[in-house]
Amino acid sequence: MMDADYLPFHPNPSQPAFRAPAGAVDAHCHVFGPADRFPYHPKRKYTPCDAPKEKLFELRDHLGFERNVIVQASCHGTDNAALIDALESAGQLARGVAVVDPSVTLEELQAMDRAGVRGVRFNFVKRLVDSTPKEVFLSIAEKIKPLGWHIVVYFEAPDLEGLIPFLNELDTTIVVDHMGRPDVAKGVEHADFQRFVQLLRDNDRIWTKVSCPERLTLTPPDYSDVVPFARTLVEQFPDRVLWGTDWPHPNMKSHVPDDGHLVDVIPRIAPTAELQHKLLVDNPMRLYWSK
Numbered sequence: 001m002m003d004a005d006y007l008p009f010h011p012n013p014s015q016p017a018f019r020a021p022a023g024a025v026d027a028h029c030h031v032f033g034p035a036d037r038f039p040y041h042p043k044r045k046y047t048p049c050d051a052p053k054e055k056l057f058e059l060r061d062h063l064g065f066e067r068n069v070i071v072q073a074s075c076h077g078t079d080n081a082a083l084i085d086a087l088e089s090a091g092q093l094a095r096g097v098a099v100v101d102p103s104v105t106l107e108e109l110q111a112m113d114r115a116g117v118r119g120v121r122f123n124f125v126k127r128l129v130d131s132t133p134k135e136v137f138l139s140i141a142e143k144i145k146p147l148g149w150h151i152v153v154y155f156e157a158p159d160l161e162g163l164i165p166f167l168n169e170l171d172t173t174i175v176v177d178h179m180g181r182p183d184v185a186k187g188v189e190h191a192d193f194q195r196f197v198q199l200l201r202d203n204d205r206i207w208t209k210v211s212c213p214e215r216l217t218l219t220p221p222d223y224s225d226v227v228p229f230a231r232t233l234v235e236q237f238p239d240r241v242l243w244g245t246d247w248p249h250p251n252m253k254s255h256v257p258d259d260g261h262l263v264d265v266i267p268r269i270a271p272t273a274e275l276q277h278k279l280l281v282d283n284p285m286r287l288y289w290s291k
């Protein structure tokens with residue numbers, strides 16, 4: 001049963017005004033359960049409502065998108081069964097990012113690759129996971145090399161400085177979730193966000209998702225205070241940005257985001273058709289559908 005204070009995803013999101021280009025990819029979303037088929041992990045730090053693949057694919061069509069990149073969420077730990085099931089149902093219309101144990105075998109990784117997995121996720125957010133020794137992550141990074149997978153990392157802005165040496169040890173494409181979660185109260189010019197911008201300037205193998213204004217805004221459900229952060233990244237790194245709904249929006253406290261409204265933020269952060277095409281089609285297709 002979901003946590004007492006858990007806010008389930010929006011039951012009927014609005015139709016976005018923004019029309020996504022043909023082939024648009026929701027490059028960050030999750031599937032949860034259903035718990036009776038895919039139980040939540042005993043070590044999870046939250047218990048969500050069920051958010052099955054059927055609802056995800058329904059939302060994809062409702063928002064005018066064509067493909068999904070489904071990211072393993074911490075509530076399922078390293079049991080990727082729900083993710084794999086969704087990938088097998090979607091065929092070429094979905095790819096995945098898994099969370100694996102250091103004991104994972106090459107055969108298991110190859111089976112995930114055949115299902116559509118193209119990366120692993122390293123989660124550093126303390127309220128979501130217990131900390132994992134860097135050596136463990138480095139051993140996983142070694143194991144995925146034969147697959148040519150990339151690494152998605154989820155951390156908060158205060159963690160960045162300490163993580164930079166570790167990120168520099170990962171010699172594969174790295175995708176940072178949700179812009180590294182900047183504190184929008186500090187503004188784009190603050191040293192913290194500038195450190196993140198500099199990280200991408202210094203490392204052309206580091207990408208970022210310009211997602212989750214709903215998590216970062218100080219003025220929910222208005223997302224204007226987050227727009228300058230995402231727009232800076234889209235304009236400075238147009239070939240290394242991805243966008244996602246983050247449906248079903250786990251652990252939201254301030255409000256239940258309307259996915260149609262999230263889509264309508266896109267033209268504000270990617271103000272030209274060319275930038276929108278890179279963000280929603282070219283970049284995710286290059287990273288997830290190039291093999």
Ligand SMILES: O=C(O)c1cc(C(=O)O)oc(=O)c1
Pocket residue numbers: 072073074075128177215246250251
């Ligand atoms: O901020 C969060 O609570 C959150 C959690 C997860 C997860 O549990 O994996 O993933 C996300 O992208 C965001």
